[in-house]
Amino acid sequence: MTDSAHAATTPTGGDPVPDPSSTTANPLVGGPWRTPGLLDLLRSWLPAQRWFPAKGTTGDVEPVAVVELTDPAGEAEVGLHLVRLPSGALLQVPLVIRHDDDAPLEGAPTVGRLDDGRVVVDGCHDAAFVRAWLASAERDAGVPVGDPATAASTMRVVSGEQSNTSVLLPDATPPGILKVFRGVGAGANPDVEVPLALSHVGWSGVPRPLAWLTGAWPGDDAGRSTVAGHLGVLSELVVGAEDGFELACRMAGAGESFGALALDLGRTTAEMHDALRRAVPVPGPEDPAAADDVVRTLRARAAAAVAAAPVLADRADAVDRVLSSVTGLGTLPPLQRVHGDYHLGQVLHSSARGWSVLDFEGEPQASPEERMRPDLPMRDLAGMLRSLDYAAAVGGATSPEWDAEARARLVDGYLTASGGGTADDVTLALLRALELDKALYEVVYEVRNRPTWVPIPLAGVDRLLQD
Numbered sequence: 001m002t003d004s005a006h007a008a009t010t011p012t013g014g015d016p017v018p019d020p021s022s023t024t025a026n027p028l029v030g031g032p033w034r035t036p037g038l039l040d041l042l043r044s045w046l047p048a049q050r051w052f053p054a055k056g057t058t059g060d061v062e063p064v065a066v067v068e069l070t071d072p073a074g075e076a077e078v079g080l081h082l083v084r085l086p087s088g089a090l091l092q093v094p095l096v097i098r099h100d101d102d103a104p105l106e107g108a109p110t111v112g113r114l115d116d117g118r119v120v121v122d123g124c125h126d127a128a129f130v131r132a133w134l135a136s137a138e139r140d141a142g143v144p145v146g147d148p149a150t151a152a153s154t155m156r157v158v159s160g161e162q163s164n165t166s167v168l169l170p171d172a173t174p175p176g177i178l179k180v181f182r183g184v185g186a187g188a189n190p191d192v193e194v195p196l197a198l199s200h201v202g203w204s205g206v207p208r209p210l211a212w213l214t215g216a217w218p219g220d221d222a223g224r225s226t227v228a229g230h231l232g233v234l235s236e237l238v239v240g241a242e243d244g245f246e247l248a249c250r251m252a253g254a255g256e257s258f259g260a261l262a263l264d265l266g267r268t269t270a271e272m273h274d275a276l277r278r279a280v281p282v283p284g285p286e287d288p289a290a291a292d293d294v295v296r297t298l299r300a301r302a303a304a305a306v307a308a309a310p311v312l313a314d315r316a317d318a319v320d321r322v323l324s325s326v327t328g329l330g331t332l333p334p335l336q337r338v339h340g341d342y343h344l345g346q347v348l349h350s351s352a353r354g355w356s357v358l359d360f361e362g363e364p365q366a367s368p369e370e371r372m373r374p375d376l377p378m379r380d381l382a383g384m385l386r387s388l389d390y391a392a393a394v395g396g397a398t399s400p401e402w403d404a405e406a407r408a409r410l411v412d413g414y415l416t417a418s419g420g421g422t423a424d425d426v427t428l429a430l431l432r433a434l435e436l437d438k439a440l441y442e443v444v445y446e447v448r449n450r451p452t453w454v455p456i457p458l459a460g461v462d463r464l465l466q467d
Ligand SMILES: Nc1ncnc2c1ncn2[C@@H]1O[C@H](COP(=O)(O)OP(=O)(O)O)[C@@H](O)[C@H]1O
Pocket: 158, 161, 162, 163, 164, 165, 166, 177, 179, 207, 235, 236, 237, 238, 239, 241, 243, 345, 346, 348, 358, 359
């Protein structure tokens, strides 16, 4: 491993906040695909993978580059294969190529067999990949170099993988979780840079990024340019953590109050916003958000949602009335960097650390520019309110009180910790509009991904139109 460009900066707390772009300054340069037959194997194997983002589309993936890594144990060939999808997006597929008599990790999915008899394995499930990744990654300043073989010996891929693939490394030094970005793009990934910046200003509510890997590959201008971007990140493992959504659903179903946890989550959310203001400052003065701009954005998003989900059509006028009420609210809070896709599945709870916040990539359906755009911090609070509704519905809360109490305590915790006192009319009206905005987004998300869940956000839309 090489020490990162952050080595000269303050690792935790205080100034200076490091220049985040330096995390992509030392990429591993990808070369051409060299293994005959590999592309054909990959083309037939990829579409059935859960994380494959182009299911149901026509057209083959095209090879772009291979970032070759060295397995320190010398057991197998490891390559991070970058392919272009028909949509133009780039997908990362780590592969391990083993001789027939080598033993891949038990249960590792096999991509296929090459004509020369060697076996191609899904890299994320193979110890050779983990060893090679750890040996090649750049570390944050002060992170110890553990033994890659020990770290890989008890690796476990997180089940239920969706957009990315994460590998638990409980015996790494320190214990970590390696997230392999399936979709990669030119430039820094906010899921590396934002947690790193938050850790560097001393906020411990985010698992600290320990190491990351950056690659370089030919741009989409017929190879005239080379671009670099993050391929994955190793973060501190929150030991004994439970996913916030599973925890809330379980408590809702058991009729156990979520009030105290919601109060604490509200406080953590306010601390996150304070840390984001310091870690990823918005250029220029902290002016109040312009109500007209906010309403314009909300209306545009609502129109897109109505177009994408016909079930919303007969609610469009009522939606517009709620959203346009923001115009008359007077002075709004300033815009700042926010989480952007904040829900209970993005937070972990452990008895030792309380709440930890994950995944600063923003809404998956938004463009990279939209994801980084300064926004109203209340948007995150509204996202978490929506999530409490989901937990009540999915977990089977036995009384509406469960949700009502959790929602009220979340807002209390947030406002108390952010110095806002009790909710005033502006805050309540803004929260209503932003919660409605999120519920509309969720209707579209569910129509596309989990049609049987559409009634959950739709009930939220209807409640917010009545309130
Ligand atoms: N630092 C961590 N410590 C413990 N578990 C984690 C950590 N980061 C992520 N996880 C677990 O891995 C899962 C996937 O992580 P996440 O960052 O949400 O990936 P994705 O982008 O694929 O949704 C989470 O639901 C959580 O259970």
